[in-house]
Amino acid sequence: MPLTILDKVAVLSMKDGVTPAFATALGQSFERFGFAMVRDHGLDPGLVGQGWALAKAFFALPEAVKGRYIVAGGAGQRGYTPFGREIAKDATTTDLKEFWHVGRDLAEGHDCAARMPANLWPPEIVGFQPVFQQLFGEFDHVGSALLSAIALHLSLRPDWFGGAVRDGNSILRLLHYPPVAPDAPGIRAGAHEDINLITLLLGAEEAGLELLDRGSGRWLPVSPPEGALVVNVGDMLQRLTNHRLPSTTHRVCNPPPDRRGHSRYSMPFFLHLRPDFLIETLPGCIDDAHPDRYPRPITADDYLMERLREIGLLK
Numbered sequence: 001m002p003l004t005i006l007d008k009v010a011v012l013s014m015k016d017g018v019t020p021a022f023a024t025a026l027g028q029s030f031e032r033f034g035f036a037m038v039r040d041h042g043l044d045p046g047l048v049g050q051g052w053a054l055a056k057a058f059f060a061l062p063e064a065v066k067g068r069y070i071v072a073g074g075a076g077q078r079g080y081t082p083f084g085r086e087i088a089k090d091a092t093t094t095d096l097k098e099f100w101h102v103g104r105d106l107a108e109g110h111d112c113a114a115r116m117p118a119n120l121w122p123p124e125i126v127g128f129q130p131v132f133q134q135l136f137g138e139f140d141h142v143g144s145a146l147l148s149a150i151a152l153h154l155s156l157r158p159d160w161f162g163g164a165v166r167d168g169n170s171i172l173r174l175l176h177y178p179p180v181a182p183d184a185p186g187i188r189a190g191a192h193e194d195i196n197l198i199t200l201l202l203g204a205e206e207a208g209l210e211l212l213d214r215g216s217g218r219w220l221p222v223s224p225p226e227g228a229l230v231v232n233v234g235d236m237l238q239r240l241t242n243h244r245l246p247s248t249t250h251r252v253c254n255p256p257p258d259r260r261g262h263s264r265y266s267m268p269f270f271l272h273l274r275p276d277f278l279i280e281t282l283p284g285c286i287d288d289a290h291p292d293r294y295p296r297p298i299t300a301d302d303y304l305m306e307r308l309r310e311i312g313l314l315k
Contacts, residue, residue, distance in 0.1 A: 009033050009211075009222060014142075015040040018149045018158070026146070027153030027245070030233050034248030035211055039228040041142050043135075048202065048227075048267075050131045051174075055265060058100060058125050059176040069100075069120050075314040077171070078103055079120040083178065087312040088190030088251075094312070096180060096188045096254070102132045102172040104140075115275040115301050116169050136172045139269035143170070143200055146231060147271070150198070154241065155284055165197065169272040169304065175203075177264040180254045188264065189252035194234035195307040196270040201230040203266030207259075212249040222250070236273060236303065239294055242285040275301035 010029035012022060029036040058066070069080035076085070076099075083098040106113050121129040147161035154160075177188045188208060201209075205226055210219040224230050238247035255262065273279070280297035308314035 009035045009037060009220075011037045011039065011225065011228070013040045014038055014042065014145070018145055018152070020152065023149040023152035026149045026231075030150075030153075030245045032215075033211060033213070034233045034246045035222060035250075036231050037222070037224040037228050038146070038231055039225055041229050043138050043142060043202075043229075045227060047131065047135055047138065050127070051135050051267065052203075052265065054125055054128050054131055055100070055174040055176070055267070056263075058122060058128065058174070059098065059263075059265075061122075061124060065122075065124060066098075069122060071117070071120070074117060075308045077101060078117050081313070085312070088192040089307075089310045091186075091190040091192075093186030093190070095190055096184060096186055097175055097177045099176065100174040102136055102174070104136070104167065104170060105133065106167065110167070112167050112169070112275055132172060132174075135267075136170075136269075139172060139200055140170060140271075142229070143198065143269065143271040146198060146200070150237070150245070154244075154282065156282075161197075164273050164277050165271065166274065168197075168274050168277075169300070170196075171270045171272065173268050173270065175266045175268065177208075177252065177266075179263060180260045182257075182260065184254070187251060187254050191249050191251045192311075193238075193247040193249055194232060194270065195236065195304060196234040196272045197236045197240075198234055198271050199230075199232050200269040200271065201232070201266060202227075202268075203264075204230045206264050206266075208252045208255060208264060210251055210253060212251075214246070214248070219251075234270070235307070236279060236300065239279055239303075240282055240285075242281050242290055242293055244285045244290070272304070273300035275299065275304075279303060 071079045084094045087094045148158045151160040209222045233245045233247050235247045277300045278297045281292045286292045
């Protein structure tokens, strides 16, 4: 049975799949915190281990080599984004991180290809492409199961999100936060909300991730069991549900002095809608007490472009 503790972020098990009890516990944790932690999710631990090793090998390459994979004008959607490029909305200093993006592989001539560029693969790192293609697929599968649970919680068909995310513009991000200098301005990741539908995050066992609790106004550490996913609501799902499921502000703090000489790695999967999906408030999330906050719908791609400009990745 999933463990539901409503005075803190729930730790849930997917061992028995998406049951009504799991859907209820996940939805309650999302409504309260915008976050949940999920173990027994089915990601292959051996494959995840290979992914960590390959990510670390890539980030250890010389800057000149990594720089070959910066896509000019690509808004960081594929390939490499160097240190100090991304900035949280309304922040004054850039985040202390670098990252690589893997997207969905589409068939030639696919109708979404104009909005979803092809992947890049660094030949310097043997095995990079097959491992991360497989990991992308596994994250996509787990994400679909979690969306089924969300649909049940919202009294929708379990497969309601299936068409909405089929061939969606999801991204697997490989994140490296280098060691932090004592006088470094800013923090590893400034306070922000995610753009997408839901985020599935591996690597939060290393301290630093915090969420802003709306109830108390305090920053709460998010400390999952080893190997568990941290799952959070993104702005697209918040908008779709008229804020019934809130996209919660979170950040990654700088480490304490005894950990400042160590890198931090994480692997978030940003599950996105199809670019042409129209984000329109769900009727079941509108009533007299909760009028529609978003009477004018917007496509997922237009919304994404707006947000990429806000965080400095699109000029």
